[in-house]
Amino acid sequence: xxxxxxxxxxxxxxxxxxxxxxxxxxxxxxxxxxxxxxxxxxxxxxxxxxxxxxxxxxxxxxxxxxxxxxxxxxxxx
Numbered sequence: 001x002x003x004x005x006x007x008x009x010x011x012x013x014x015x016x017x018x019x020x021x022x023x024x025x026x027x028x029x030x031x032x033x034x035x036x037x038x039x040x041x042x043x044x045x046x047x048x049x050x051x052x053x054x055x056x057x058x059x060x061x062x063x064x065x066x067x068x069x070x071x072x073x074x075x076x077x
Contacts, residue, residue, distance in 0.1 A: 003059040004038065007071035011051050020044075020051035027055045030069065036061060040077075 011019040020043040027041045040056035056077050057065050066074070 004056050004077040005059055005062045005074050006054050006056050006077040007062070007065060007069070007074045009053045010072045011053070012049055014048065016049060016051040017043075017045045020053040023053035027053060027069075030065075031055065034065075036065070 009020070009023055011017075011023070013019075024041050024043045028039075030036075031039055031041065036057060038056055038058070041054065043051060043053045045051045055065075062074070065071075
């Protein structure tokens with residue numbers, strides 16, 4: 001099983017939840033356009049002022065996606 005990386009975009013402020021939810025739509029569009037696998041995306045709300053959007057990519061595709069989409073951080077999935 002290939003190593004998978006969770007790329008994360010942080011959003012802060014009162015509109016963070018809506019922004020993260022909307023950003024996930026664009027991540028899904030990118031996955032389709034680039035024919036990436038796995039097709040794992042999501043968003044999480046940590047409070048009124050912090051939310052994240054994320055996508056999971058294989059380690060071999062991580063640099064390509066990182067350079068194109070500029071995530072704020074990443075972690076092993």
